[in-house]
Amino acid sequence: MTQPAPASPVFWRFNPEVFRLIGIKCQDCGHISYPRTKICHECGSQKLEEYQLPKRGTIHTFCVNWAPPPTFEPPIMPVIVDLEGGGRYQGLMTEFGAPEDVKIGAKVEMVLRKLTTDRGLNVYGYKFRLVEE
Amino acid sequence: MRGKVAVIGVGMIKFGELFEKSLENMIQEAYLNCLKNVDKGIDPKEIKAAWFGQWSGGFIGQGAQSGQSLASMIGNRNIPCTRLENACPTGGDTFRHACLGVASGMYDVVLALGAEKMRDKPSAESLGGAGGGGGAETGNHPAWMIGQGGPAIQAMHATRQMYELGYTMEDFARVAVKNHHNGTFCPYAHYQFEITLERVLNSPVICWPLHLFDCCPQTDGAAAAIVCRADLAKKYTSKPVYVLASNVGVDHNQLWDRNSFIEQLSTVRAAKGAFQMAGIKPSDVDFAELHDCFTNTELMNAEDVGFVRKGEAARKLKDGEFDMHGSLPINPSGGLKAHGHPIAATGLGQIFELVTQLREEADKRQVKLKNGIGLQHNVGGPAFGVSAVNILSRSP
Numbered sequence: 406m407t408q409p410a411p412a413s414p415v416f417w418r419f420n421p422e423v424f425r426l427i428g429i430k431c432q433d434c435g436h437i438s439y440p441r442t443k444i445c446h447e448c449g450s451q452k453l454e455e456y457q458l459p460k461r462g463t464i465h466t467f468c469v470n471w472a473p474p475p476t477f478e479p480p481i482m483p484v485i486v487d488l489e490g491g492g493r494y495q496g497l498m499t500e501f502g503a504p505e506d507v508k509i510g511a512k513v514e515m516v517l518r519k520l521t522t523d524r525g526l527n528v529y530g531y532k533f534r535l536v537e538e
Numbered sequence: 539m540r541g542k543v544a545v546i547g548v549g550m551i552k553f554g555e556l557f558e559k560s561l562e563n564m565i566q567e568a569y570l571n572c573l574k575n576v577d578k579g580i581d582p583k584e585i586k587a588a589w590f591g592q593w594s595g596g597f598i599g600q601g602a603q604s605g606q607s608l609a610s611m612i613g614n615r616n617i618p619c620t621r622l623e624n625a626c627p628t629g630g631d632t633f634r635h636a637c638l639g640v641a642s643g644m645y646d647v648v649l650a651l652g653a654e655k656m657r658d659k660p661s662a663e664s665l666g667g668a669g670g671g672g673g674a675e676t677g678n679h680p681a682w683m684i685g686q687g688g689p690a691i692q693a694m695h696a697t698r699q700m701y702e703l704g705y706t707m708e709d710f711a712r713v714a715v716k717n718h719h720n721g722t723f724c725p726y727a728h729y730q731f732e733i734t735l736e737r738v739l740n741s742p743v744i745c746w747p748l749h750l751f752d753c754c755p756q757t758d759g760a761a762a763a764i765v766c767r768a769d770l771a772k773k774y775t776s777k778p779v780y781v782l783a784s785n786v787g788v789d790h791n792q793l794w795d796r797n798s799f800i801e802q803l804s805t806v807r808a809a810k811g812a813f814q815m816a817g818i819k820p821s822d823v824d825f826a827e828l829h830d831c832f833t834n835t836e837l838m839n840a841e842d843v844g845f846v847r848k849g850e851a852a853r854k855l856k857d858g859e860f861d862m863h864g865s866l867p868i869n870p871s872g873g874l875k876a877h878g879h880p881i882a883a884t885g886l887g888q889i890f891e892l893v894t895q896l897r898e899e900a901d902k903r904q905v906k907l908k909n910g911i912g913l914q915h916n917v918g919g920p921a922f923g924v925s926a927v928n929i930l931s932r933s934p
């Protein structure tokens with residue numbers, strides 16, 4: 406298993422995307438993708454504009470992973486979130502009471518959290534938590 | 539492709555936890571079994587090119603191999619030999635490249651062989667290699683070190699299948715019961731025991747909604763096929779099996795770029811192209827080996843290949859239509875559920891099953907043939923964005 410160290414070039418390169426959530430919106434087909442790219446993954450167009458992902462959305466799908474890789478404490482809940490206004494983000498749920506509280510269609514928001522610890526250093530990024538209605 | 543290529547021999551070894559066998563042992567056994575399977579005989583030197591499928595090089599302790607590994611191990615270094623990796627469809631795509639080698643007119647007789655040693659490392663490391671690790675599935679993007687491998691990806695599809703199609707965990711479990719039953723008749727299967735619906739549903743939850751017995755095991759194995767020019771096939775065998783189509787389909791590399799979680803467009807594209815190439819319809823197929831890495835995946839595959847409409851697979855399974863003696867047997871070999879999934883060997887193991895069935899040599903698991911046509915399918919990779927489909931037939 407290879408994971409990049411926090412000081413590795415990949416962290417430096419992806420800095421704007423990770424914390425400012427900068428992706429692209431295709432001016433031809435409307436596809437929203439993340440991180441930034443120069444060719445639309447959906448239609449191949451090069452007419453793209455930078456697009457900042459919103460932090461809120463609803464759960465499109467999820468699972469409850471009771472057998473995650475060694476650095477994670479089970480259970481973890483990977484989610485795919487339909488963001489407000491289009492586009493999707495993939496992440497982990499945080500601060501849920503029971504796994505049963507997490508459902509398709511539930512409203513969630515991104516919060517900055519520690520994702521993992523790699524060789525003694527904390528790695529930060531966004532997780533999702535349920536929004537009280 | 540159609541009319542140009544035939545399979546003249548197939549060979550595999552019993553899949554399992556083969557701690558006593560090295561990668562070379564497995565490769566040589568599968569190869570020798572394959573040569574023996576050419577019933578009118580073949581001089582190994584007649585093989586003029588080879589493709590070697592191996593998914594994982596370095597990370598699971600089998601050593602990073604390349605083309606010369608296979609050529610040297612079979613004592614045939616006067617031929618070009620290439621190693622090919624294409625995720626879970628590595629085996630199906632290795633077969634495709636061998637077929638393209640013959641169809642191009644470049645070679646008369648070629649070898650496709652896939653081998654994988656998964657079990658020399660503990661499951662967690664082996665799974666890590668398979669994308670269970672933080673970054674492996676997500677292009678090493680730091681924000682997505684979310685501990686996601688095959689089980690999590692397919693579980694997220696299963697959740698959505700339950701939500702959109704009304705599928706249940708019992709529906710998924712029925713795939714495991716069927717395939718384990720079929721596996722008891724296949725001497726090459728890793729698992730050769732029956733399981734009950736209750737046992738699947740009471741097994742530990744690995745990744746809700748998937749239980750332990752919804753997941754295929756990790757397994758060592760090797761399998762091979764020799765293909766040749768269709769017009770030369772009868773020189774080597776009294777029962778040639780002809781290649782009607784061989785295709786690969788792809789979709790997005792990342793889950794968030796994809797639209798639907800109840801369908802995999804990689805499979806849809808691979809199958810559509812293959813049926814076009816073969817000039818047949820899904821209903822012309824007598825039986826299929828579909829990539830059941832997880833139980834919910836088999837249901838999705840049956841729909842995506844085009845055998846049934848979206849949302850119909852669970853009911854057809856329940857009604858017994860996919861049973862070994864049903865109207866469309868799916869995974870009569872026992873599939874990945876019973877054989878395990880030695881990645882590059884898997885697709886060629888399915889080709890082995892197709893050829894064995896089409897020659898009516900499958901003994902207790904023999905399916906009934908009408909048109910004499912079988913279909914092989916793999917799907918996998920990041921976001922399950924790559925799929926292979928091969929269609930074989932008794933007649934050219």
Ligand SMILES: [Zn+2]
Nearest residue numbers: 431434445448
């Ligand atoms: Zn576009």
